[in-house]
Amino acid sequence: MALLVRNVCKVLSQATQKGAGVRTLHIGAVRHQDNFIEQQGKVKCTLIPGDGVGPELVLSVQNVFKAVNVPVEFEPYFLSEVNPTLSAPLEQVANSIALNQVCLKGILATPDHSHTGELQTLNMKLRRNLDLYSNVVHVKSLPGVKSRHQNVDCVIIREQTEGEYSALEHECVPGVVECLKIVTAVKSQRIAKFAFDYAVKNNRKKVTCVHKANIMKLGDGLFLQSCQEIAELYPKIQFETMIVDNCTMQMVSNPHQFDVMVMPNLYGNIVDNLASGLVGGAGVVAGASYSAECVVFEPGARHTYSEAVGKNVANPTAMLLCSVKLLNHVNLGRYAEQIRDALNRVLNDGKVRTKDLGGQSSTTEFTTAVINSLR
């Protein structure tokens, strides 16, 4: 026994003399229990079902949460632009999100013609109100979903409070309409920094800035320059630039070259949808909008799928992936893992498939399948 103690002491004292040895020893001494440590207490979350099939998808998420017994409490608000009489006031919803800091949201339909003559849509107002400046869409191939490309994994980050969506349009002379695209250094740097910080946090290697500075030399030029300036702060992350037209072509022919992409508002909208199409459509891609204080999780490609309302055919995968991201965000990783695994198992089996993935199953059947494969 004494011998043993002496040996242990000897090893320890030797270790303290060697720098590298000390470090490994320390790390060994700290008990990491990632899987066992979990957050205590309940999380409150605002819920906006949205238009179209939104309510059906949200119901699916709620059922899965109930089955796993997730400690999340939803605070539902009906918000809609096409149905203004039923809609809750925007301030009320915004206050709730600001208070809870997290929100799960379906898609709000946006009519082509404004009834009130107002140029801003409800979506834009909500984003402005909460300053949700950054939209993140994680485009990732799902197991068992047949698509043009396999193993796509890229993140599209989009500035969504300025650019073409400034809602500043006017007719200076009859027949001549001017639409203003606003680019500011502050917001461009902010989104660029967001993209790089996202890359650092998620162990990504490369950030690609997508722009059209060859034509819009001042506007997109400023965006490009801001990205380049921020890139200097991240020496360990590769930085690339690409013109948006080339980017869309590359995306379709060789999407594997992309990692994190950062772009202004309209390009982001287009590339988001294009990338969603690559991995299986609007029903399977999750997204999130960030401000400094809060985050709204919503499907990545913004379609309400209103022609399917009540038919029970929409694919809840995107919404479920949103909820997985939500759980990860609020330190409930264990539940997130559980739901993601169940979802992957169902998709991999391929027995229960909704219409958009070539199957015949209904939304509720799919949800039940996910619940049944929970472990």
Next chain:
Amino acid sequence: MAAHSVLKYVRPRSIVPQLCRCTSTLSAFEIQHKTPTIKKVMPIPKAHYGGRHTVTLLPGAGIGPELMGYVKEVFRYAGVPVDFEDIDIDPNADNNDDLDYAITSIRRNGVALKGNIETRSTEAGVLSRNVALRNQLDLYVNVLHCVSYAGVKSRQKNIDIVIVRQNTEGEYAMLEHESVDGVVESMKVITRSNSERVARYAFEYAKRHGRKKVTTVHKANIMKLSDGLFLETSRAVAKDYPDIQHNDMIIDNTCMQLVSNPHQFDVVLTTNLYGSIVSNVICGLLGGAGLLSGKNYGNHYTIFEPGTRNTGTGIAGKNIANPIAMLNAAVDMLRHLGHKKHAVLLQDAINKTINKGVHTRDLGGQATSREVVDSILKYIKIAYN
């Protein structure tokens, strides 16, 4: 006019000003004589997205890495919305690449939590990394709030002193040279601008926290010009705060008074080296290096660290280091980031643990680090349920 404004638009002022210019390209002379100058910094948006902050984590040497492990564990358990970017600085490296990267990381995150970093290299070009961090980020003030814990047996009870210390110049200017063989001169630099900044911070702190008195600690009877300037500046600043009492005391007397009658002090304002001495004296009175946490503030960046800057290499890896100081630093960080709810939660759990007598060996107890952390986790759980 229009052209001018457009030009301004196209070329906004670079937000990356001489980004911690790589010190390895400078000569030894330049390193000694140019690095202590204050670096001009421009604000970069902080890494704060969706209510979560990203914070740079510099584990440092000795017990640093294991303490950081405890911080992470407690944070995850309490559901604190903070993510860490770990950066290791190799203590044996003969260049400053790791350090430069760490500084870059702090510049983009805005906030860091740090242990004590070792500098083993004796090359002239390799700066003390702790000092270099403070200088390059211009963290001109160090604040140490020394409060007694009721549950800790110590020499003096009910101490509540705030030490505000100049953090970037004075004796730590790192300007030393051997003028003739066998004669070494070390320069102590005191500037009016820096003295005024730190004095104003001390009085502003006193005003906001309802403190009554500021004591300037100096040695102006010997160093009539340098410490004289510091004292004179603090007197001038004191005139702007008529509600707060101001007096001064010589450093040797201060040490004696601290040991015999510490209750006469409220806020202590002091230069760099004296600050280091005074804070260690008070920590000793309160119960050692393992309890208190310090804060380093600049205009743009903040670094939180344990209050006394020891690495604790001797007790590393033995599961006996006191995790309280680092956890207190983490709580300070949460307050600074605005996560008040979580800060209060953790603070309560820490206080309960200490006052219930779960002490590591340095406080005269028998508990291991692990037991202290487990006790904190237990109190967090009770608070949630």
